[in-house]
Amino acid sequence: MSIENIGIEEGAYLVKLARRAIETYILDGSKLKVDPPYEILKSNFGVFVTLSTYPRGLLRGCIGYPEPILPLYRATIEAAIAAALEDPRFPPLTVGELSSIVVEVSVLTPPEKIELDSREKLPENVMIGKHGLMVRSGWFGGLLLPQVAV
Known part of the structure; x- marks a missing residue:
């Protein structure tokens, strides 16, 4: 479902x-x-x-x-x-x-992985208010729920 x-x-x-x-x-x-x-x-x-x-x-x-x-x-x-x-x-x-x-x-x-060749392209691949973000670096990470940005 x-x-x-x-x-x-x-x-x-x-x-x-x-x-x-x-x-x-x-x-x-x-x-x-x-x-x-x-x-x-x-x-x-x-x-x-x-x-x-x-x-x-x-x-x-x-x-x-x-x-x-x-x-x-x-x-x-x-x-x-x-x-x-x-x-x-x-x-x-x-x-x-x-x-x-x-x-x-x-x-x-x-979650879907976003593959980008530069950080500058991130804004055009994320819809504020619809997409959340998970950021990971090594053992560290964070999550931003979609509604937090609006």
Whole structure:
């Protein structure tokens, strides 16, 4: 199945799933178990869960899977918990913060390598707001989600 098969209903389900996964893990230490109502969510996709504060909109956590290594619903649960508790840039989310966190789920297409003969050609090969970027050099790397640039 392709990412084009993920619509508004599936997206809304993923956001609610991510929030429930965080709440369940923080409140009772257990991982949420679900049987997703949409078949597409059982397919492997990359996914990132981003948490931000409300109303200020400050980043509070962002972790995910750039590669499609897990069924989307499972990857969403794992990424949500990790974004809330394991992002090394922030302390773990607390019970008191649960009501003031905005949850965003970004479903990714498989990464494609861009082969260029010069860095100057990069802008003409990347669509801002549509393409994300993964940059790697040796053991180091980073990822920029498409919506971060807009």
